[in-house]
Amino acid sequence: MNDEAPQFQEAFESQDFFLLLEADRHISMASANLRVLRYINPANSSEVSKLYVQREKAPKAHPKYRYRELDFDPEHTKVELLNLPIIDSELGRIYRSKRDEVFNTICMLESRDTPEFLDRSRLLFGTADKGTLNKAEEWLKLPPEPEDPNLMDAREARAQLDGVVRRQRFLCNVRVRKYLSSDAAAGEASVALRKGATYSPNDIAALAVHEIQTHVLRSRNGEMQPFRALFFHGFPRYDLPASGYLATEEGLATFNEELAGVLTNRRKRLLAGRTKAVYLMDKEELPFADIFGILVSDHKFTRQEAYTICERAFRGGGYTKDHIYFNGYEQVRELWQSSPEDFELLYMGKVGVRHLGIVKRLYKGGQGILYPARHIPVFFADLAPDVRAKLPAPPVEEEQPEE
Numbered sequence: 555m556n557d558e559a560p561q562f563q564e565a566f567e568s569q570d571f572f573l574l575l576e577a578d579r580h581i582s583m584a585s586a587n588l589r590v591l592r593y594i595n596p597a598n599s600s601e602v603s604k605l606y607v608q609r610e611k612a613p614k615a616h617p618k619y620r621y622r623e624l625d626f627d628p629e630h631t632k633v634e635l636l637n638l639p640i641i642d643s644e645l646g647r648i649y650r651s652k653r654d655e656v657f658n659t660i661c662m663l664e665s666r667d668t669p670e671f672l673d674r675s676r677l678l679f680g681t682a683d684k685g686t687l688n689k690a691e692e693w694l695k696l697p698p699e700p701e702d703p704n705l706m707d708a709r710e711a712r713a714q715l716d717g718v719v720r721r722q723r724f725l726c727n728v729r730v731r732k733y734l735s736s737d738a739a740a741g742e743a744s745v746a747l748r749k750g751a752t753y754s755p756n757d758i759a760a761l762a763v764h765e766i767q768t769h770v771l772r773s774r775n776g777e778m779q780p781f782r783a784l785f786f787h788g789f790p791r792y793d794l795p796a797s798g799y800l801a802t803e804e805g806l807a808t809f810n811e812e813l814a815g816v817l818t819n820r821r822k823r824l825l826a827g828r829t830k831a832v833y834l835m836d837k838e839e840l841p842f843a844d845i846f847g848i849l850v851s852d853h854k855f856t857r858q859e860a861y862t863i864c865e866r867a868f869r870g871g872g873y874t875k876d877h878i879y880f881n882g883y884e885q886v887r888e889l890w891q892s893s894p895e896d897f898e899l900l901y902m903g904k905v906g907v908r909h910l911g912i913v914k915r916l917y918k919g920g921q922g923i924l925y926p927a928r929h930i931p932v933f934f935a936d937l938a939p940d941v942r943a944k945l946p947a948p949p950v951e952e953e954q955p956e957e
Contacts, residue, residue, distance in 0.1 A: 584656050594870040606846060666870045672836065705754055706754075732748075808879060842864050
């Protein structure tokens with residue numbers, strides 16, 4: 555990347571830099587409309603799930619899902635994106651990739667329930683390969699922990715997570731929602747819990763780390779950076795689908811669960827089951843009912859777990875995102891082992907491991923145009939001293955005057 559440094563520097567010394575800021579503004583506005591999970595999570599999930607969870611024999615026919623209408627004009631947004639002037643520089647090429655990512659995401663949403671949806675999903679996220687499947691099979695062999703009898707409903711879990719938000723001292727609204735294809739999901743400044751789900755104390759601790767102290771935290775830090783389309787909405791992939799911010803996003807969240815000591819065998823099995831479902835859906839083209847049966851009979855998932863895993867893979871028409879958890883986890887773990895001093899950069903926004911080179915040049919050790927991470931996960935303070943020494947320290951808070 556050194557040979558590109560002069561071109562990178564020129565972009566900041568010329569008026570073309572303002573074109574980047576204008577591109578950032580338009581791409582950010584387009585990204586804000588792409589509430590992907592809202593548009594691909596089935597609106598009739600709870601009714602369909604009963605056919606698989608409550609009946610002894612699962613239906614053979616493919617589930618008939620209903621989806622919410624898009625509440626933005628996709629054609630107008632695509633035309634605006636294609637007409638954006640973006641300079642030819644290192645950062646400019648990243649913005650072009652981000653523009654293309656947003657464009658393809660819009661096309662994917664427009665093509666729900668058609669074969670094109672799966673094609674667009676592969677373009678954005680890639681898909682599970684044999685190597686990833688083999689690693690997932692190892693996690694599928696793990697024995698799940700005994701079920702914790704001390705379960706809480708979504709409202710009780712929300713109260714527990716609200717306490718973590720107060721400790722983190724940033725905006726995050728914990729909500730209970732009906733339509734989710736998992737027990738929890740994070741937005742830019744919110745965490746949703748699935749109505750009807752139950753949570754053990756360890757589940758809540760894991761959600762606090764995964765959803766609040768990773769996903770929402772990186773959003774809160776990223777919104778303070780000058781390049782919102784990248785640091786708040788997420789860096790795009792470079793060459794491989796797993797090189798975008800999202801692989802690191804999910805990999806870091808999973809690795810943080812491991813650091814905090816709350817990554818259970820049950821959680822590992824769920825991630826592995828999702829990867830296998832993507833592989834069987836895409837590479838082997840098995841129908842929903844067959845994959846559901848394999849997860850229940852071969853891998854001993856509950857019927858509810860198996861249904862949720864399958865819904866995640868088949869929603870929209872074939873959603874391949876779930877395979878990136880493994881790739882991202884391995885990338886983050888390798889960074890931790892080889893360059894722990896770079897770990898702090900991952901919390902500056904929605905950055906991928908592959909983007910650390912340009913982030914370093916923009917940050918310049920605190921002398922560049924980026925801000926250091928304002929929020930650091932509070933669970934870091936509870937780790938062993940030798941582990942904590944590798945992690946970024948929390949920023950010094952200004953003392954508040956006594957009232």
